[in-house]
Amino acid sequence: MKLAFVTPELHSLVRRTNLASVSESLSTALREAGVDIRVMMPWTRDVDTQLLSNVEELCQVTIPTGGGKSYTFEITGGRLGDLPVFLFDQAELFAHRNPYGDDNGPYTNNWLRYAAFARAVLASVEPLGFRPDIFHCLDWTTGLLPVYQQAEYFERKPEHPAARAGSFFAIHNLAMQGSFEREILPKIELPHRFFRSVRGVELGGKVNFLKAGAEFATVIGTHSASHAQKIQERDRGYGLEDVFLRRKKELVGITNGIDYHAWDPQNDPLLPAPFSAADDSGKRRCKAALQASLRLDNGPRTLLACTIGRWDADSGFDLVAENISQILERNIEIVVMGSGQPDIHERLKNIEESFIGRFRVIDTYSTSTAHLMMGGADLLLLPSHYHPSNPLFAIAMRYGVTPLVYGQSGLEDVVIDYTNDPKNGSGFHFEPYSTEGLMNSIGEIIKVYKDADAWKQLSNRCLSQDFSWKATAAEYIKAYRRVTRRTRARRAEAK
16 A cells, blocks of 8 residues: 655654644554555755655656746655655745744745645656555645645546545644635636535635545545544534535544553653553552652542643633632642643632642643653543544553543543443543533542542553554554545546
8 A cells, every 4th residue: 555645744854733743653653554655745944854864856846826937846755764755845935934834823825835735746746656545635734635636637637646546634633724715716726616615625705725625535534433423513513514424424533543652651761660550559659759749738549630731722721720729629639731821820820829739830841740740640631622633631541540521522432431331431521511511520530539449440441542553553544445445436437
């Protein structure tokens, strides 16, 4: 199986969002699973090529645009370990800019940058001599690739290697869609007939890159099976519910993995003691060390909760912040790590002063503290409205930390609710998304925690889960086979 893996970020070379980690971990796991993969990405300003070996210039492709202007991409190849990487260098569009924007916000010509990049990727497969079976496209920056594949290859050049491939469009952040004015259509040489709401790129009177990928890709992927179902429901698909409902047969959900080398409680040098499901005594030592380092009350049977991430409404922190005092009054210790608006930070600091020894605020990310939090915590607060490909729940479970998630977040199928299914439960759900829903679940958690044997069994069940990238890669390969079957069927119909 030959795979062109198209992404704007790769963790070792350039990272702006969580997509960088997902891209590198998944592409590496696919390579290890035997997939003949090539990573294709724009050569942006902050790409660090020091980790690449065997770097060489390979070829050029020239992309015309409306108004008679064209852009030439220089394609450079290299290897990140065993992973082949192709960098698409275009000085005017990418070389002096970051992937998405700067301190002033997104670049105003992102529509042009990523339209040209999508066309360059398609045009490159012939001169590169790499004939992929599948284009794996990630998020809105690659959304036009399946559209150009339809307009410029399926219809005009059916024997071109770019026309013989299928496409898999992976949605990691549904909220970021790449929406631009319709006036860009002639400037990116996209026929106006594609500007329609059904089987088209139009949403709300604008050109929507994410919708384009979701409409034209052979198969669409999101980050869990339950999330694939939820986004078909009204007001859960960020305006794309009709697309997902119409294409539900081509929609799959695959849970992202985590790096089991970086996150391994049996061999974690940042923990004071190792532990596993077979021997969890080290976890008690980690909890004591976490409490001591953060000057929390040293109570081995005090429920210790933590959360890591942005302090904003998207992460569900608005609900947590509203109820922190009430939770702390239930004899629970809480550690929060992250960043947010100054007013939220000030509010948290005031609560910290009121609950000395019970509540700690860490307002910057620390790798060593994050590992110690996972090693020592009992409960992870992850109250996001939806789950935008965040691997934190899997990292927590890898360390025997029980997650508390919103019951409609898209995590319901990977975090099984203990309250409803004690034999298989690996965490807790709360519903509705309200103070009452959250505090009712906190009450249930406290009841289970008071039963030391039940909680140990729950924690060990979390430790035993397999969220490795190896397992995730196997699921992607199954999805790719769906792509190739549908691609063969499409070609047979066209003959």
